[in-house]
Amino acid sequence: MTTVSVPSQSRLLNRELSSVEFYARVLELAEDDGLPLLERVKFAAIFAQFLDEFFMIRVAGLLELDEADLGVRSADGLTPAQALGAIRERIGQLLTRQAKLWKRGLRPALSDAGLDVATLEECSDKEREKLAKYFEREIFPILTPLAVGPGQPFPYVSGLSMSLGVIASDPASDEERFARVKVPEGLDRFVPVGKRLVPLEAVISHFLPMLFTGMEITERALFRVTRDADFEVSDDADDLLEAVESELRRRRFGDVVRLELSSSASQAMHARLVDGLGVKANQVYEVEGLLDQADLSQLVAHHRPELKHEQWAPVVPPRWARVKTAGGVFDEIRRGDLLVHQPYQSYRASFEAFAQAASRDPDVIAIKTTVYRTSDESALVSSLIECAEEGKQSVCLVELKARFDERRNIEWSRAMEQAGVHVVHGFPDLKIHAKMTLVVRREADGLRRYVHIGTGNYNASTARLYEDMGLFTADEEIAADVADLFNYVTGFGRPQQFRKLLVAPFTMRDRLVEEIRRVADAAAEGRHARIRLKLNALVDPTVIDELYAASAAGVPIEIQARSICMLRPGVKKLSETIRVTSIVGRFLEHSRVYWFESGDESCVFLGSADLMPRNLDRRIE
Structure with missing residues (x-):
């Protein structure tokens, strides 16, 4: 097989910058005026939301490497400082587009559609009176101004919470103090008044004098903090659940990795916040307009079907449609494998029917499953509990380390254990992502096993939004x-x-490499050869090098990488036959x-695995 020699810096794209380009493609959908308005707001x-998670995990990791000054470089040759600089530059460009989109695109269009996100100044006197009463009744009682001064250190600011930085002065003594007022997280972000919706922080800002009686407020500025949210569980943790709970408590106090600050803030306010939060200048992002646009999802929740895509009704696969009994589900699978493509085909009528059949069919004696991310409306958990109550063996492997779903999974674990389900938590050093x-069913000719293997989580909510596939089989x-x-x-x-x-981390990479080489050999021999990959992320250097070698052998390679791709396509003498596309649209390609x-x-x-070192080496896939 041909060996390709190209400098490593030109062989690979930067992983973090590739992620940012995926976020840019999502922003493009928000900018697309050919989409229904609330679909654009959703994007x-x-x-x-993607940017928040990126800073909490990826940027946090780069900041730690930069601080440690170990001299390490990423696979594409960048130092942490270089990567952070490139990230800041690109994200700055995207934030400018985001602000412009809100100011000139989405907000005026929402107003025209009767969803007017307004300022206090745009409200009528009558509307401001209503807001004053609402403030006094619903907001004022839960606000707590925290001043900074002698005996009053700079307050702790929780991650992803919004706050108002206030500079107030005493007219009698000319003493000036900084104070922080947290915007309550338990209230709706947009306060309805008449036909308008006023951001909660704007209401609080307008009525701040009620919190600082007798003081003169010389400045108020909105800011938001993002903290390091990544954590690791020790390999020798005796109790995995207890270890994860401990790390979750520590996550609240992770280092600040980003400060978002209203662009109207003065240099004095800027300096106070940078000093109080202990951040560097390159961690500050000045934001024009609406902060924390992840909350725009509250606007999407409005019942305005004319501003959204027509609701998709999943199709029931024909072979599932003819099943009339619990036992009939297994009869149909035994006749031949079934492949289901969601959300185009029904998750409820396929996988959930399979799980419910296991609990209701008296011939089923055991069910075993994995839970990485699930939902409150999931039929899987209730089916596991029903199986346990029927005396069937019911086993659920719950991955406690599923990022940002850790607490929910701990709650599911305890609920199922109390109902009699055998709950297992896996390994401290390996995530169970499969x-x-x-x-297991008792039949006339003995015990028979039925299996579902999927690409997506057993989550009824995301099954309506994510594109995934699942295979039902009785293959022995x-x-x-x-x-x-x-x-x-x-x-x-x-x-x-x-x-x-x-199965990762045991055989998956080696077997995939074998398959790539087998196709490359076919191409070298002049036989038909082609590789097609559909995945979320292509990061693994070993696999990428094998794809380059296959390209050098003349193999046409088509890659659909939704989010991250470190492979450089279309480079002469390296990847001339490789074409990479990214599909971003109504449903999340998963x-x-x-x-x-x-x-x-x-x-x-x-299956469940992307081609990344974490999937191939540190997960059960």
Whole structure:
């Protein structure tokens, strides 16, 4: 096979900057006036939410590396300081677009549609009177001004909360103090008054004199803090649940990684906040207009169907439609494998029907499943509980370290344990990211196992929004592999050789490399060859190098990478035959499908793993 030699800096794109370009594509959807208005507002909210998470995890990690000054570089050759500088420059450009979009695009369009997000100055005297009464009754009692002065240190500011920085002076003594007023998180962001919606922080800012009686308020400025939210659980933690709970408590006090500050703030206000929060100048982002646009999702929740896409009604797959009984679900799977594509096909009529059949069919004796992220309306959890109550073996492997869902998963774990479900938490050093369910059923010819393997979480809410695939099968070798994997995760032992499954961190990378090389060999021999990959992120350097080598052998390679791609496509003598696209649209592309064609043979894999070192080395996939 041809060896390609190109300087490493030109071989790979920067992972963090690739992420930021994905966020830019989301912002483009918010800017697309061909979409229904509230769909555009939804994408504006998603863009803001993505940026929050990016700073909490990726930027936080780079800041730690920069502070440690270890001389490390990323795979593309950048130092942490260089990466942080490039990130700041690009995000600054996107924030300018975001502010312009809100001021000139979304806000005027919302006003024309009867959703007028207004300032206090734009309200009538009567509307301001109503807001004053609302402030006194619903807001004032829960506000707490925290002044800074002798014996009063700079207050703790929680992550992602909005605050008003206030400079107040005493007319009698000319003494001046800084104070912080937190915008309450338990209230709606937009206060309705008449036909208008006024941001909560604007209401509080207008009525601040009621909090600082007898004082003169010389300045008020809105700011928001983002803190480091990443954490690691020790490999030798004795009680994983307790260790995760401890880390969650520590997360609240992570280092400040970003300060967002209203662009109207004075240099004096800027200096007070930088000093009080202990941030550097390059961590401050001045924002023009509305801060924390993730809250625009509250506007999307308004019942205005004419401003949204027509609601999608998932199709019930024909073979599922003819099932009339719980036992009929398993009869249909036994007749042949079923592949379901969500949200185009119904999650409720497929996977949830499968889980409910396990609880209702008297011939089912056991169910085992994994939970990474689920929802309150999930039928899976209730089915597990029903199985336990019926005396069936009911096992649920709950991943406590699913980022930002840790607390919810702890609550699910305790609820299921109290109902009699056997709950397992996996390993401190490995996340359980695989989406798999195993049902054991007693039939006339003995015990038979039925399996679901999916690309998406068992989450009824996201199943309506995320594009995913799931395979239902009674294939004995696949079922045996899934059973072995469950036994490995819940028990104590070394994993056996898997028959058909590619399992990380054991065999997945090696097998995928074998498939890429097999296709490259076919191309070198003049036979048909093609590789198609659909995934969220392509980051793993080993896999990327193999794809470059396959390209050098002449293999046409099509990659759909929704968010991150470190591979450089279309580079002469490196990746000339590789084409990369990113699909961003109404539904979040989430499935992972790897398709290899060599000669007359095709091999297709689907599953939970992206091609990233974390997935291939530090997760069960």
